[in-house]
Amino acid sequence: MAVVRIYRGSMLLGVVEIEEGVPILELAEDADIEIPRSCTSGNCGTCMARLVSGSVPMPDPLPPGLDDYLVEQGAILTCIGVPDGDCEIDLIAPL
Numbered sequence: 534m535a536v537v538r539i540y541r542g543s544m545l546l547g548v549v550e551i552e553e554g555v556p557i558l559e560l561a562e563d564a565d566i567e568i569p570r571s572c573t574s575g576n577c578g579t580c581m582a583r584l585v586s587g588s589v590p591m592p593d594p595l596p597p598g599l600d601d602y603l604v605e606q607g608a609i610l611t612c613i614g615v616p617d618g619d620c621e622i623d624l625i626a627p628l
Contacts, residue, residue, distance in 0.1 A: 534551075536548050536550055537551060537561075537587075537616055537622065538620070538622070539566055539621075540621065540622065542625055547565075549561060551618070551619075554615060556611060556614055557582075557616060557622065558570060558580055558612045570611075575598050575613040578598030578599060581603070581608050581611075582609055582610075582622045582623060582624050583607045583608060583622065584608075585621040586620060587616060587617070587619055587620020588618065589620055590617065591604060591610065591613070592613070603626075603628075606627035
């Protein structure tokens with residue numbers, strides 16, 4: 534069973550089981566973990582988080598809500614980010 538561990542800084546907010554093809558934002562909502570959001574399509578960047586470990590591929594080209602320099606700092610968009618396996622994210626985004 535692969536999981537996503539969701540943190541806010543050093544505080545663990547929860548652990549959610551990965552479902553194939555389901556973005557992190559939806560997984561978190563199902564576990565009553567609130568992630569700020571607006572567009573839910575990768576355009577606004579409101580749901581940005583920092584990938585601490587694991588793999589959450591982002592599309593190429595990047596959507597408007599994400600820039601290359603942010604990706605280099607570990608940024609992902611949880612509304613479109615589908616984890617490849619176990620991962621940890623921090624809701625404090627790299628800005």
